[in-house]
Amino acid sequence: MNDVSLPSQQSYVQPKTIEPQTPPPAPKHRPWTSTRVVGTTWLTLWIAAGLGIIWFLLNSNHVALVFGGEGLLPVSITHNATFLSRYGEKFISGFFVTLQLVSVSMLLGVLLSIPLTIMRMSKSRILGGIAYAYVYFFRGTPLLAQVFLLYYGAGSFREPLQSVDLWWFFRDAWNCAILAFTLNTAAYQVEILRGSIESMPKGQWEAADALGLPKWLTFWKIILPQALIVSLRPYGNEIILMIKGSAIVAIITIYDLMGETRRAFSRTYDFQAYVWAAIAYLVMVETLRRAWDRIEDRLTRHLKR
Amino acid sequence: MNEALTLLSFGDMGWGDEIALGVVTTVSLALASLPIGLLLGFLLALAKKSEEPSLRAAANVYTTIFRGLPELLTLFLVYYGGQILIQQVLSLFGDVYFEVNAFLAGMIALSLVFSSYASEAFLSAFRAINKGQYEGAAALGLGYGQTMRLVILPQLVRLALPALSNLWLILLKETSLVSIIGLADIIRYSNMAARTTKEPFLFFSVACAIYLVLAIISSGGISRLDAWAKRGEAHK
Numbered sequence: 322m323n324d325v326s327l328p329s330q331q332s333y334v335q336p337k338t339i340e341p342q343t344p345p346p347a348p349k350h351r352p353w354t355s356t357r358v359v360g361t362t363w364l365t366l367w368i369a370a371g372l373g374i375i376w377f378l379l380n381s382n383h384v385a386l387v388f389g390g391e392g393l394l395p396v397s398i399t400h401n402a403t404f405l406s407r408y409g410e411k412f413i414s415g416f417f418v419t420l421q422l423v424s425v426s427m428l429l430g431v432l433l434s435i436p437l438t439i440m441r442m443s444k445s446r447i448l449g450g451i452a453y454a455y456v457y458f459f460r461g462t463p464l465l466a467q468v469f470l471l472y473y474g475a476g477s478f479r480e481p482l483q484s485v486d487l488w489w490f491f492r493d494a495w496n497c498a499i500l501a502f503t504l505n506t507a508a509y510q511v512e513i514l515r516g517s518i519e520s521m522p523k524g525q526w527e528a529a530d531a532l533g534l535p536k537w538l539t540f541w542k543i544i545l546p547q548a549l550i551v552s553l554r555p556y557g558n559e560i561i562l563m564i565k566g567s568a569i570v571a572i573i574t575i576y577d578l579m580g581e582t583r584r585a586f587s588r589t590y591d592f593q594a595y596v597w598a599a600i601a602y603l604v605m606v607e608t609l610r611r612a613w614d615r616i617e618d619r620l621t622r623h624l625k626r
Numbered sequence: 627m628n629e630a631l632t633l634l635s636f637g638d639m640g641w642g643d644e645i646a647l648g649v650v651t652t653v654s655l656a657l658a659s660l661p662i663g664l665l666l667g668f669l670l671a672l673a674k675k676s677e678e679p680s681l682r683a684a685a686n687v688y689t690t691i692f693r694g695l696p697e698l699l700t701l702f703l704v705y706y707g708g709q710i711l712i713q714q715v716l717s718l719f720g721d722v723y724f725e726v727n728a729f730l731a732g733m734i735a736l737s738l739v740f741s742s743y744a745s746e747a748f749l750s751a752f753r754a755i756n757k758g759q760y761e762g763a764a765a766l767g768l769g770y771g772q773t774m775r776l777v778i779l780p781q782l783v784r785l786a787l788p789a790l791s792n793l794w795l796i797l798l799k800e801t802s803l804v805s806i807i808g809l810a811d812i813i814r815y816s817n818m819a820a821r822t823t824k825e826p827f828l829f830f831s832v833a834c835a836i837y838l839v840l841a842i843i844s845s846g847g848i849s850r851l852d853a854w855a856k857r858g859e860a861h862k
Contacts, residue, residue, distance in 0.1 A: 360676075360679070360680030361680045363684035364680045364684040364687075366684075457838070458834070458838065462834040465813060466833050469826075469830045470830040470831065473817075473820055473827075567696075568697075569803070582699075586706070595703055599703060606694040
């Protein structure tokens with residue numbers, strides 16, 4: 322600022338300066354408003370529930386309450402010191418089956434989603450229509466129905482499949498699960514990719530055109546890198562959805578984390594099976610979510626001020 | 627072709643009437659979970675945007691849990707866990723055998739999941755509403771309840787509707803999980819029909835087609851709802 326002397330203004334009012342005041346005293350106690358009461362009660366309940374679960378897990382490794390027995394008392398007490406020692410290893414192997422299922426089908430889904438996105442965004446109405454129908458079908462029907470359609474439905478075509486020597490593929494639940502999950506996630510990934518590419522402002526294309534860059538180079542060097550940054554978050558969400566969705570393969574006799582849990586529960590009727598599974602899934606999803614946040618932070622650091 | 631039509635017909639020969647019953651179960655389960663989920667989600671969003679840290683923390687724990695657990699596992703936790711809990715409470719009073727209703731368990735589990743996602747939808751809608759709206763309402767002398775009802779909610783509905791309609795479509799698909807705990811929905815009846823008739827592909831295709839039809843009907847309803855919510859906006 323330059324020193325601009327203002328024309329002196331005659332003030333008729335005597336400026337009244339007040340002594341600097343001491344700030345108002347801080348309230349000694351935060352008042353117990355109704356929201357604070359509700360919040361504290363709720364939080365206490367969560368903590369109590371958490372402690373209760375820990376107590377339950379500790380306790381039930383010595384004594385387990387068992388329900389569902391045939392006979393007089395549906396609830397009985399058995400000594401069951403061996404739940405973890407008996408099923409711990411199976412849980413870990415189930416955990417890895419889940420990871421494998423999700424990562425394999427995610428990667429295959431990426432491969433499949435690229436040609437589908439090209440089809441979906443092409444000017445050809447036929448190709449675009451096919452890709453649209455594909456995406457609509459896989460996003461509009463439950464994953465469970467898709468898995469059943471592939472796994473059980475393949476049985477309707479046993480002879481033709483045998484004649485082209487593909488029956489071995491569909492006979493195996495694991496292959497069907499991978500196939501169903503790949504097809505499903507590819508449909509979601511098409512929408513993620515398409516959405517992020519279309520969200521790029523037109524000016525990006527125009528500026529590249531003005532620089533004389535060919536279309537493919539513009540796409541490869543300018544549009545795609547920015548689009549992938551935009552699609553980071555939806556991709557992370559999709560992985561989480563896949564982890565959660567993968568639990569249903571337990572129904573078609575695959576022993577993933579959920580499958581092992583169901584097997585352990587059906588043998589022992591011990592509820593801690595489900596509690597352990599819940600803990601494992603929560604840890605898995607939360608870890609991934611936080612790791613993904615950090616990856617996103619790192620990759621978008623040039624966009625932050 | 628004729629054979630397939632016979633299998634799908636209503637009456638003794640076909641599975642049409644059973645599958646129709648399954649559709650009723652699926653739709654009523656989704657419709658029953660929706661209002662509970664919406665209400666819980668709204669209250670959770672209020673908790674998350676409150677200034678009280680303990681309330682925010684408690685609401686965040688809720689969403690972390692129910693968004694992190696697989697829906698199937700939530701369903702099992704509610705179904706088997708509820709059974710064990712009630713059984714233990716009842717066993718204090720004597721020998722009473724109690725079975726948790728699969729429909730109720732499904733409704734609770736789906737509402738829990740729906741509400742945790744809906745709370746995020748409501749929260750981002752709340753954040754999109756300008757502070758000036760509250761100030762303007764205060765300047766007019768409206769109290770908290772009146773501000774909410776007359777000023778905030780109408781805008782909230784409009785802003786949250788796209789996300790909520792997406793959640794409704796997801797809810798509709800998630801109802802299929804209750805077939806696993808034995809509730810006779812579309813998938814359950816299709817499964818039964820597939821096993822009995824040895825025509826799995828036909829029946830699961832029909833099941834998928836029904837879900838698609840439900841989604842298409844919902845989309846129609848949603849776009850009308852959207853037009854209604856946006857009736858105050860100027861036409862472009």
